[in-house]
Amino acid sequence: xxxxxxxxxxxxxxxxxxxxxxxxxxxxxxxxxxxxxxxxxxxxxxxxxxxxxxxxxxxxxxxxxxxxxxxxxxxxxxxxxxxxxxxxxxxxxxxxxxxxxxxxxxxxxxxxxxxxxxxxxxxxxxxxxxxxxxxxxxxxxxxxxxxxxxxxxxxxxxxxxxxxxxxxxxxxxxxxxxxxxxxxxxxxxxxxxxxxxxxxxxxxxxxxxxxxxxxxxxxxxxxxxxxxxxxxxxxxxxxxxxxxxxxxxxxxxxxxxxxxxxxxxxxxxxxxxxxxxxxxxxxxxxxxxxxxxxxxxxxxxxxxxxxxxxxxxxxxxxxxxxxxxxxxxxxxxxxxxxxxxxxxxxx
Amino acid sequence: xxxxxxxxxxxxxxxxxxxxxxxxxxxxxxxxxxxxxxxxxxxxxxxxxxxxxxxxxxxxxxxxxxxxxxxxxxxxxxxxxxxxxxxxxxxxxxxxxxxxxxxxxxxxxxxxxxxxxxxxxxxxxxxxxxxxxxxxxxxxxxxxxxxxxxxxxxxxxxxxxxxxxxxxxxxxxxxxxxxxxxxxxxxxxxxxxxxxxxxxxxxxxxxxxxxxxxxxxxxxxxxxxxxxxxxxxxxxxxxxxxxxxxxxxxxxxxxxxxxxxxxxxxxxxxxxxxxxxxxxxxxxxxxxx
Numbered sequence: 112x113x114x115x116x117x118x119x120x121x122x123x124x125x126x127x128x129x130x131x132x133x134x135x136x137x138x139x140x141x142x143x144x145x146x147x148x149x150x151x152x153x154x155x156x157x158x159x160x161x162x163x164x165x166x167x168x169x170x171x172x173x174x175x176x177x178x179x180x181x182x183x184x185x186x187x188x189x190x191x192x193x194x195x196x197x198x199x200x201x202x203x204x205x206x207x208x209x210x211x212x213x214x215x216x217x218x219x220x221x222x223x224x225x226x227x228x229x230x231x232x233x234x235x236x237x238x239x240x241x242x243x244x245x246x247x248x249x250x251x252x253x254x255x256x257x258x259x260x261x262x263x264x265x266x267x268x269x270x271x272x273x274x275x276x277x278x279x280x281x282x283x284x285x286x287x288x289x290x291x292x293x294x295x296x297x298x299x300x301x302x303x304x305x306x307x308x309x310x311x312x313x314x315x316x317x318x319x320x321x322x323x324x325x326x327x328x329x330x331x332x333x334x335x336x337x338x339x340x341x342x343x344x345x346x347x348x349x350x351x352x353x354x355x356x357x358x359x360x361x362x363x364x365x366x367x368x369x370x371x372x373x374x375x376x377x378x379x380x381x382x383x384x385x386x387x388x389x390x391x392x393x394x395x396x397x398x399x400x401x402x403x404x405x406x407x408x409x410x411x412x413x414x415x416x417x418x419x420x421x422x423x424x425x426x427x428x429x430x431x432x433x434x435x436x437x438x439x440x441x442x443x444x445x446x447x448x449x450x451x452x453x454x455x456x457x458x
Numbered sequence: 459x460x461x462x463x464x465x466x467x468x469x470x471x472x473x474x475x476x477x478x479x480x481x482x483x484x485x486x487x488x489x490x491x492x493x494x495x496x497x498x499x500x501x502x503x504x505x506x507x508x509x510x511x512x513x514x515x516x517x518x519x520x521x522x523x524x525x526x527x528x529x530x531x532x533x534x535x536x537x538x539x540x541x542x543x544x545x546x547x548x549x550x551x552x553x554x555x556x557x558x559x560x561x562x563x564x565x566x567x568x569x570x571x572x573x574x575x576x577x578x579x580x581x582x583x584x585x586x587x588x589x590x591x592x593x594x595x596x597x598x599x600x601x602x603x604x605x606x607x608x609x610x611x612x613x614x615x616x617x618x619x620x621x622x623x624x625x626x627x628x629x630x631x632x633x634x635x636x637x638x639x640x641x642x643x644x645x646x647x648x649x650x651x652x653x654x655x656x657x658x659x660x661x662x663x664x665x666x667x668x669x670x671x672x673x674x675x676x677x678x679x680x681x682x683x684x685x686x687x688x689x690x691x692x693x694x695x696x697x698x699x700x701x702x703x704x705x706x707x708x709x710x711x712x713x714x715x716x717x718x719x720x721x722x723x724x725x726x727x728x729x730x731x732x733x734x735x736x737x738x739x740x741x742x743x744x745x746x747x
Contacts (some may be wrong), residue, residue, distance in 0.1 A: 175707075175709065273556075317693060320693065331588070331589060332585060332588060333610075449709060454521060457522060457525045
């Protein structure tokens with residue numbers, strides 16, 4: 112008994128002493144395949160390089176966790192992974208520390224992607240996918256054709272969320288990708304997009320709520336045409352599902368890294384973000400998941416193998432017809448857009 | 459022993475039972491009432507933590523709340539009616555067979571109740587989806603040309619809900635029917651009452667208490683159903699529970715979500731009060747008859 116006591120005292124002493132040897136940071140990720148990819152490609156190697164210890168927490172709803180921690184004054188995470196609209200929203204609510212661009216190189220971001228509070232590090236596309244058994248080899252070539260229920264009479268599955276869909280609705284009416292947010296900012300813009308979705312509504316058999324569900328629907332052939340994320344569509348295709356997808360008119364969204372307001376290790380957290388988003392690490396992320404880095408240098412010098420590159424929404428050849436989701440627009444108009452969307456769904 | 463001693467004894471006994479119930483009472487107090495109190499408080503706070511009634515104004519003026527309320531009542535009401543149509547004859551059949559057979563059938567009825575609701579809901583998805591077992595069977599038998607839309611809609615949600623609630627409905631109804639003195643039924647039959655007449659005038663009135671208990675369980679339980687409409691509704695069936703989830707996850711509006719929670723609670727309390735009033739009325743009726 113005494114021995115066990117002595118051993119446990121020793122264990123506690125060692126545990127208590129270790130932060131002196133190495134600083135411990137906590138990173139909160141979304142878990143799953145994505146979380147694993149980030150660990151293997153990004154923060155794992157970065158922690159080794161910086162000689163710090165990094166602990167991982169996973170949260171399916173990072174924003175809710177962040178809000179809980181900051182408002183209760185018990186901030187346990189130092190770096191958190193958010194979607195860019197949530198990042199902008201969290202910044203607007205004062206939940207984040209500003210990104211320290213004296214530690215992180217501001218030139219590591221392409222023009223238009225800069226963000227004061229949440230550093231964008233990876234991107235994904237919302238794409239059109241289809242069942243190759245029922246749609247065959249001649250899928251809709253554009254969102255306009257996706258809306259053409261006479262030429263393509265199959266069932267549709269869309270996400271039960273206005274995000275990306277209202278942009279897609281406008282593309283389907285022939286709005287140029289560069290004009291989408293100009294139209295949305297106009298008085299009638301949102302209504303126009305919602306009305307366009309309502310036109311397609313009778314042909315929507317499922318409104319999905321999670322990425323995994325959209326993959327299931329595509330794989331099972333529950334719907335013939337599915338709007339989903341490129342990573343999900345690619346996994347279904349790679350697993351031998353009768354599915355294919357196209358980057359034509361995709362809506363590109365980004366995920367970002369932020370430091371919660373009141374983090375005890377603010378500077379170290381900024382250093383970790385800088386180290387984990389180095390070009391070679393962003394490039395390596397694509398080995399695990401088809402989400403492309405933001406850092407333009409990651410696309411140089413063959414860091415990303417050609418066969419992986421063509422799977423990324425941001426790759427040359429895929430990106431030309433895309434709309435970049437505008438986080439600022441969503442922070443300002445997100446509630447109104449979602450409410451109008453929900454009303455359309457329940458009409 | 460004197461009357462006073464009897465009284466004291468009875469009091470001691472009551473205290474003893476109360477002390478036995480104390481752990482459960484404390485648990486209910488902490489695990490149920492405290493969170494409800496927290497939600498109630500949250501529903502009166504704005505983003506800055508100041509008192510406001512704006513959350514209620516917001517949800518009560520939104521058409522989405524009312525359509526969600528309509529969907530909730532439609533789902534619960536239809537589930538209840540289907541449980542009655544399926545459950546009362548089932549309970550009647552069970553009550554009229556030997557206890558030995560009835561107990562075995564009851565085990566079969568209870569079996570799904572011991573399976574996780576998530577597993578059962580996804581089970582229905584496998585059966586009912588476009589290339590699922592039911593559609594495959596219908597098509598291979600030549601009964602239908604194209605797959606029927608059995609799931610990702612109101613009917614699919616209803617199937618899942620009725621399947622979940624039926625055992626919970628049948629049990630109290632069966633118990634009440636078992637309790638009916640068979641001599642009364644025999645008396646009715648000997649007076650020339652036919653089978654249907656007997657069911658209508660003797661069995662159903664005498665098992666009304668059980669039917670009411672079953673109905674209470676089904677209706678109140680289904681008011682808060684979330685998983686079944688979320689998985690089988692395909693985004694087209696949106697009761698209050700789904701509205702609460704969306705208000706939290708899409709709008710991050712904890713105040714309005716809490717207000718919706720309070721609304722659901724009020725709905726449950728109102729329904730409960732109504733059903734208890736009916737029970738009281740029924741009991742009074744039988745006592746005076």
